[in-house]
Amino acid sequence: MNYNAFSYDLRKDVADMIYSGKGGHIGGDMSVMEILVTLYFRVMNISPDNFGSTDHDRFILSKGHCIEALYAVLAAKGFFPIDEVKKNYLRFGTEFIGHPNVKIPGIEINGGSLGHGLSVAVGMALAAKMNGSGSRVYVVMGDGELAEGQVWEAAMAASHYHLDNLCAVIDRNRLQISGSTEEVMHQENIARRWSSFGWRVIDVENGNDSDSLYRAFMRAKNNRFRPTVIIAETVKGYGSKIMENKADWHHRVPTEKEYREMISEFQKRKEACWE
Template sequence: MNLHELELKSWDLRRDVVDIIMAGGGGHIGGDMSVLNTLLVLYKNHLRITPETTADPNRDRFVLSKGHAVEALYAVLADCGFLDLNDIKARFSKFGSPYIGHPNNKLNGIEMNSGSLGHGLPVCVGMALAGKMDKKDYRVYTVMGDGELAEGSVWEGAMAASNYKLDNLCAVVDRNRLQISGCTEDVMKQDSQEQRWAAFGWNVISVDGDSIEAMDAAFTAAKHHKGQPTVIIANTTKGYGSALMENKADWHHHLPNEEEYKQILADFAARKEVVQNG
């Protein structure tokens, strides 16, 4: 899809995410909003997989390591034809439903159950290494939250990826600087992310993660880089799209009331109108 089409679609999908959360009575709305553009660009323009090729051994792989942002993943998967949006809204977080609050690999298009933070990157290292050993040309992607990077398993995976020169691996850090307990720099200091990943032997791309154009260019650059794994530091805004939510830790998993719901949708509509009018 061209970038203008993606920009317009992103605002529609943000509404879908909020509707999923409202229907299920809970979710992680702040992180959904910061990661949605990353997922949209990845699935529409870069990830080589379709609803019909989820069993193809040469498909690209994606793992949402920050699994609590599953509502954004559900919305993107539905838009790409893997899942049915109406079914998600009807059954999200209901007893016995497969649409649970973290990725469930019983659903089409989801590689693995995730949400136990720190697991996504190490698993993806194994997937990427297997691809190299089997002489496959698939790529492996994962998206992590920045709060997740306090997990030691992330850095064990980072060392292994660099050691084996896994240039078929691309990790994204959703760097919104907020986690459930507050600012990441107060909980566990992380700056400079760029210097840390470079010290672990990774190719580092740092971009405005709220920008669809910047994320599209970053994924393209990652595909062309050889000899190292690539990490994209996506500098994002938690709650992106509505001033009611933006940069507020309280919106990590806040459920909007009816008044807040209307305001959020109005903010999305206004942002979409700006894109439409050029």
């Protein structure tokens, strides 16, 4: 299976949701897509059949505003039909709201406020160790999110407790709502920051390439005594020139013309994945 090509199918699902629901965080959805596809389809032991049992792998989308990408992936994984999401997303009374919530099958914890996810993941990783379970815990954070102090409280605890069953992923797209992450709150030497907190750091130069991400996740799995952070260099709005590397696409809704253009470009780029 070509997972990069598959990611373009799910990008179309996201664009459909946001265009018809008239809201969402499309830029981050696009940057994080290959990370989620790789985790759910190649790395994690998690499915509608084992979800809710004690020993499946755990996933937390700490950058919860990119829920549309997770809806698309969970639907593709069989947790619920994609048509149900497209029909209900952001509509009055829906459970398919703009951030993770536990009423949706496949979602572990509510989200929406940044900086919470890593702490919850630390708790899950500790529980897995206590239970003697082999389950691993994955959490995806945005790079802008790293300004939250709680992230570093959790980073401290994860290395203190040698949580080698914990893998964090930074969706390093270098943009946040107000502009460049480096201008809003400088965070270069991001790898050194994490390594100084006792984490093993794996850089992925192309965080929108599933094979590169897969190799990083396999290396993380073999890591012992330390938690791992994968810094995935991604492109915000990846998949369409209209959006790529543009901060105002953090949560912009495409016009009809833009929507058609991006769908067309997704298709072209998908076909190029096979070349």
